[in-house]
Amino acid sequence: MSMISIRNVSKHYGSFQVLTDCSVEVNKGEVIVVCGPSGSGKSTLINCVNGLEPFQAGEIVVNEVSVGDPKTKLSNLRARVGMVFQHFELFPHMTIAENLTIAQEKVLARPHDQALEKGMKLLDRVGLKAHAHKHPGELSGGQQQRVAIARALAMDPICMLFDEPTSALDPEMINEVLDVMVELAQEGMTMMVVTHEMGFARKVAHRVVFMDKGAIVEDAPKDAFFGTPRSERAQQFLAKILSH
Amino acid sequence: MYEFDWSSIPGALPFLWTGMKVTLEITATAIVFGIVWGTLLAAMRLSPFRVLSWCSAAYVNLFRSIPLLMVLLWFFLIVPQVLEHVFGLAPGSDVRMTSAMAGFALFEAAYYSEIIRAGIQSVPKGQVAAAYALGIGYGQAMWLVVLPQAFRNMVPLLLTQAIILFQDTSLVYVSALADFFGAAYKVGDRDGRIVELLLFAGAVYFVICYSASLLVKYFRRKVSA
Ligand SMILES: Nc1ncnc2c1ncn2[C@@H]1O[C@H](COP(=O)(O)OP(=O)(O)O)[C@@H](O)[C@H]1O
Numbered sequence: 001m002s003m004i005s006i007r008n009v010s011k012h013y014g015s016f017q018v019l020t021d022c023s024v025e026v027n028k029g030e031v032i033v034v035c036g037p038s039g040s041g042k043s044t045l046i047n048c049v050n051g052l053e054p055f056q057a058g059e060i061v062v063n064e065v066s067v068g069d070p071k072t073k074l075s076n077l078r079a080r081v082g083m084v085f086q087h088f089e090l091f092p093h094m095t096i097a098e099n100l101t102i103a104q105e106k107v108l109a110r111p112h113d114q115a116l117e118k119g120m121k122l123l124d125r126v127g128l129k130a131h132a133h134k135h136p137g138e139l140s141g142g143q144q145q146r147v148a149i150a151r152a153l154a155m156d157p158i159c160m161l162f163d164e165p166t167s168a169l170d171p172e173m174i175n176e177v178l179d180v181m182v183e184l185a186q187e188g189m190t191m192m193v194v195t196h197e198m199g200f201a202r203k204v205a206h207r208v209v210f211m212d213k214g215a216i217v218e219d220a221p222k223d224a225f226f227g228t229p230r231s232e233r234a235q236q237f238l239a240k241i242l243s244h
Numbered sequence: 245m246y247e248f249d250w251s252s253i254p255g256a257l258p259f260l261w262t263g264m265k266v267t268l269e270i271t272a273t274a275i276v277f278g279i280v281w282g283t284l285l286a287a288m289r290l291s292p293f294r295v296l297s298w299c300s301a302a303y304v305n306l307f308r309s310i311p312l313l314m315v316l317l318w319f320f321l322i323v324p325q326v327l328e329h330v331f332g333l334a335p336g337s338d339v340r341m342t343s344a345m346a347g348f349a350l351f352e353a354a355y356y357s358e359i360i361r362a363g364i365q366s367v368p369k370g371q372v373a374a375a376y377a378l379g380i381g382y383g384q385a386m387w388l389v390v391l392p393q394a395f396r397n398m399v400p401l402l403l404t405q406a407i408i409l410f411q412d413t414s415l416v417y418v419s420a421l422a423d424f425f426g427a428a429y430k431v432g433d434r435d436g437r438i439v440e441l442l443l444f445a446g447a448v449y450f451v452i453c454y455s456a457s458l459l460v461k462y463f464r465r466k467v468s469a
């Protein structure tokens with residue numbers, strides 16, 4: 001069953017074409033890793049999935065709801081699609097506990113006690129229960145990103161989008177975040193993950209999508225992708241990031 | 245050599261204090277309404293709705309292109325008429341205070357809205373994206389996420405603008421309203437001691453504004469810390 005269906009999506013800023021005829025299917029329970037050089041349109045594509053960015057052509061359907069349809073209430077859709085950003089984007093003026101409860105209360109209208117209980121359970125799950133009263137600025141990057149994942153999970157998402165969740169982290173903090181993501185994948189969460197962490201891809205991805213210059217150059221099952229990438233550009237890209 | 249004579253000041257202090265209260269009242273009203281209305285103007289300006297954005301820009305540009313003194317004069321001339329016609333207020337009622345407050349509030353809102361707009365724009369775009377991604381709408385994203393962060397960054401500028409406003413309230417002398425400056429002038433005129441009274445008034449303005457600017461410095465350090 002399809003959870004995210006991106007069909008022939010194109011997008012341009014003025015005369016600059018950011019996405020050209022992109023199509024990706026993500027089935028329920030699948031983990032898709034999206035990689036490609038910087039500026040290839042990965043963030044733009046993932047932002048189109050929950051309507052953070054509009055697109056001019058094609059169609060995106062998430063859980064049977066068309067994102068581009070003007071009649072679609074985007075906030076309802078977004079409330080159910082979790083998103084994790086490169087720079088965490090926790091709300092710095094709120095405590096960790098408030099970060100975890102605010103959308104539950106304001107968007108899902110959950111009572112405070114219930115929202116807090118849920119938030120604390122998820123905070124415990126990412127190993128940060130003791131930090132609930134702190135502000136984001138008091139936490140390390142890795143800890144902030146784990147809170148951000150917990151914040152998204154608190155909304156009971158039907159799928160999760162990750163945009164380079166570890167690329168702003170110091171190397172020693174990457175694994176603590178990837179561990180949480182691996183666990184999530186193994187529990188069957190549907191995930192679309194922009195990342196260059198090929199170890200993560202090897203471990204849990206079902207398919208790997210390679211983008212270049214706004215187009216999807218390769219979309220292959222993990223083993224095929226790592227075994228024999230068909231396109232030359234994907235080969236070069238892999239050689240480059242795997243040599244690091 | 246001019247002989248200073250400060251003797252008329254002590255007896256005039258209660259009257260001067262009444263004037264100071266007028267000054268403070270106008271300042272406080274203009275700050276509160278100016279910030280509220282200015283915040284709304286800024287939110288309109290930055291909203292995705294073209295019409296709102298255009299109206300706000302027109303308002304701000306209009307008020308920022310007219311001398312404050314003229315705005316005040318219009319208000320002193322027009323507001324009483326409007327009140328008489330629309331609300332059936334008895335002609336000749338003294339609404340100078342209301343006019344002054346309205347004039348300052350509407351004028352200051354244009355300046356506050358620009359400060360607030362800059363403050364809002366200083367909040368990283370990713371913060372709004374994160375709020376949207378959680379299903380939070382434009383209004384609540386503004387209110388819960390952007391404005392609290394923006395105001396923290398804006399406190400020094402808002403205070404500086406308030407200091408300027410405090411000084412500018414002396415312009416109500418055009419309506420002969422006895423604010424602090426007006427009261428000082430009246431006493432000086434009555435006793436033939438204008439120089440002393442204006443020196444005294446200047447000293448009071450200086451002490452208040454300079455202290456406030458020290459406060460601004462303190463907040464600046466706190467924000468950048
Ligand atoms: N608001 C914008 N206006 C114009 N160009 C943009 C805008 N946002 C992104 N781009 C361009 O679109 C391209 C794709 O960006 P992005 O999706 O962020 O790439 P990636 O995430 O793969 O690094 C880049 O060339 C970038 O400069």
Ligand SMILES: [Mg+2]
Binds near residue numbers: 044163
């Ligand atoms: Mg990107």
